Amino acid sequence: MGNILEVVGLNKSYKNFSLADVSFTLPEDCITGFIGINGAGKTTTIRTILGLIQGASGTIKIFGKDIEKNERELKNRIGVVPDDGRFYDELTMAEMKSIIAPAYSKWSEKDYKEYMDRFSLNPKQKIATLSKGMRMKFALTLALSHGAELLIMDEPTSGLDPLIRSQLLEIMRDYMKRGGKGVFFSTHITSDLDKVADMLILIHDGKILFEQEKDALMDGFRLVKGDIKALNAENRNLFLSVRENEFGFAGITDKLAEVRRSIPDVLAEKPSIEDIMLGYIERGA
Amino acid sequence: MLLHLVKKDFLLVKKYVCFMMLLAIGVPLFFAWRVPAIGGVVSFIYTVTFTELIICQSVAAEESKYPKAAALLCSAPYPRGTFVMAKYAFFLLLFAYCYIVYTLMALIVPGIDAIDLTMVLSVLLFGMILYGIFLPLYFKYGAEKTKFFFMICIFAISFGVPMLYQSFANISIDFSMLASIPAAIINTGLAFASIIVWGVSQGASILIFSKKDL
Numbered sequence: 001m002g003n004i005l006e007v008v009g010l011n012k013s014y015k016n017f018s019l020a021d022v023s024f025t026l027p028e029d030c031i032t033g034f035i036g037i038n039g040a041g042k043t044t045t046i047r048t049i050l051g052l053i054q055g056a057s058g059t060i061k062i063f064g065k066d067i068e069k070n071e072r073e074l075k076n077r078i079g080v081v082p083d084d085g086r087f088y089d090e091l092t093m094a095e096m097k098s099i100i101a102p103a104y105s106k107w108s109e110k111d112y113k114e115y116m117d118r119f120s121l122n123p124k125q126k127i128a129t130l131s132k133g134m135r136m137k138f139a140l141t142l143a144l145s146h147g148a149e150l151l152i153m154d155e156p157t158s159g160l161d162p163l164i165r166s167q168l169l170e171i172m173r174d175y176m177k178r179g180g181k182g183v184f185f186s187t188h189i190t191s192d193l194d195k196v197a198d199m200l201i202l203i204h205d206g207k208i209l210f211e212q213e214k215d216a217l218m219d220g221f222r223l224v225k226g227d228i229k230a231l232n233a234e235n236r237n238l239f240l241s242v243r244e245n246e247f248g249f250a251g252i253t254d255k256l257a258e259v260r261r262s263i264p265d266v267l268a269e270k271p272s273i274e275d276i277m278l279g280y281i282e283r284g285a
Numbered sequence: 286m287l288l289h290l291v292k293k294d295f296l297l298v299k300k301y302v303c304f305m306m307l308l309a310i311g312v313p314l315f316f317a318w319r320v321p322a323i324g325g326v327v328s329f330i331y332t333v334t335f336t337e338l339i340i341c342q343s344v345a346a347e348e349s350k351y352p353k354a355a356a357l358l359c360s361a362p363y364p365r366g367t368f369v370m371a372k373y374a375f376f377l378l379l380f381a382y383c384y385i386v387y388t389l390m391a392l393i394v395p396g397i398d399a400i401d402l403t404m405v406l407s408v409l410l411f412g413m414i415l416y417g418i419f420l421p422l423y424f425k426y427g428a429e430k431t432k433f434f435f436m437i438c439i440f441a442i443s444f445g446v447p448m449l450y451q452s453f454a455n456i457s458i459d460f461s462m463l464a465s466i467p468a469a470i471i472n473t474g475l476a477f478a479s480i481i482v483w484g485v486s487q488g489a490s491i492l493i494f495s496k497k498d499l
Contacts, residue, residue, distance in 0.1 A: 047356070047498075047499070050359075050360045051359070052356050052359060052360065052498065052499040053498045053499075054495070054496050054497065054498060055496075071362075071364070072362045072364060073362075075360065075361060075362040076362045078360075080357070080360040080361075082353070082356070082357060082360070084353070085357075086351070086353035086354050086356055086357035087351070087354060087357065088293075088296075088297060088347070088351050088354050089350075089351060090297065090347065090350075091296055091297075095296050098289070098292070099289055099290070099292065099293045099296070099358070100357075100358070100361055102286060102289040103286060103289070103358075103361040103362045103363045104361065104362060105362075
């Protein structure tokens, strides 16, 4: 299994924010969740990958080829679903399609019509009149109608109702069934990734905090709950983060055996991706 | 690819297309009716500059409403250079439209003077200089700030051209030397100058746009 996307040493500085040595890889046949809180650097990273931000240092390879040297060829193989559609709202969907489609050498009118029908989208409808969910569906239609081998989605589920989010995840699963493809999916709604992601990358404050297989990550961590009186300076270090309230504490740890030795009377549960993400962020804060 | 991005500009201002078509017809008619003495090339200058400036400024204003749309197009395999070149191609298409309309009007309507190739190329150079300054500024500073350039041009052309025309009418200048130069050389010079202005302006716009964060 090769890598579809390789990002090495990406650096980009702004006045109040910088991407610092961002490096990660996306394996083939995997849905990779790119997680982090708002302002962590997810969109900046994606825009840099797509060549929309200038002056960033580092190397970006897609399908083993440098994006700077093979921009047109590689963009032909990528489907992009931006966070808010980024359309000309005064145009109809058919007009918008007539601008986007000629850019792709493998544009499939058949696929386009099938997705438009599947999503019940009327091509003559003005984009300004579409709901947020319909805009996302239209963006997805454009991204999937040219045989894209890598799908890059920036917060596609943000602000969508659960039904549309579920439909989107279903389409991602269908897309992956075709083989030899990859999805890079940024989100701060980690519950969506519980269902579909194979890999997870956490970014915070412009730095990558982890890059790991989802199942290994979930198996490696436990959410431990116990009596606050049992906590001391030494066993606190066994936790990624600890939250305390009047009823006790809840902490994320990847050292369950050691925690149990130190605090025998604890309850251990499988954490959610959000628990682990917040654990890492709180430890770093 | 280029033509589809030109089409995009037309689609963005589709609601103004009728107005543009009427403007290109209306200006020569107005000159023939109100100031027949300064018809011909002056009338054509007004037709071209007003039509071009109004439509191009409208496209710029529409683009500025959706600043992230350029990012979507550049996420697709549209090179940034093509995005810029489409704006220049759009200008040339509008110029061609104005020329065709004016020529047809000169054939049909009495009082509208026909224009020769030298006049057409002179107006092309004039429009190219205006647009050649406007576009790099637009790519650098956006539509909001460059609309002042647009307003200055409209004022300058509205008041400047008649003033210049009157001034030249009162001064006797010896054009005999100019008349001795073969028209082919003048036309070649004008066409060459237009191409130089186009090339320099387009190069500057591509450079500015390629360094821009989208």
